Amino acid sequence: MNLEKKVLGEVIALRMDGTRLDAGVAVAFKESVGTEISNGARHVILDLGAVEFMDSSGLGAIVALLKRIGRDGDLVLAGTRPAVRKLLQITRIDRILTQHATVDEAARALGAGPPAA
Template sequence: MELLAERQGDMLVVRAAQDRIDAAGAIQFKDRMREITRDSTGRVVLDLSQVQFLDSSGLGAVVAVMKALGPERRLELSGLTPTVQKVFRLTRMDSVFLIHAEAPDGLRDAG
């Protein structure tokens, strides 16, 4: 489960450098995200532009990560690919997350 974190001002941008977040990798994803976000404060943007496939376990893991951040910090998402976007839309989770069309500047060339 490769997650690449980059600090941009008071914002932590995490790029999921993998093509799927599924039942086989959901727990690992959740644990890695907790580690990465534990010592930071402020906004967290999770860039999913490389993720082609996310199932309901992956969705549950993303929700769990947001809940673990607590009420003060919001998890934002960027770069949803069509199938991933469909999962968020059908489950109405697109109303819960702040979703950006593209990753914040600089992230796309990082890593």
């Protein structure tokens, strides 16, 4: 599991390269994103456009990251596929976690500037 990082002003977008966010990768995912938060990231977009399947471990990792960033920051999702959106709806996580269709839309909503050179 790798994350591709894009810096958009004070916002960072992290794109997961795998198609599954499950027990096999959830811990590494949470640690990688958590490192970005520990290093000062306060406005984070998780681009899940490639993720076709998420289980409770993946969901738990995202909720833990949301709690970790706290009220002083933003953690939003972008590009979620139908199966992931359905899981978020069933678990009602969609009520506390903002989703956007694209990274660009999420970045605009978070007030991102142009990409860093």
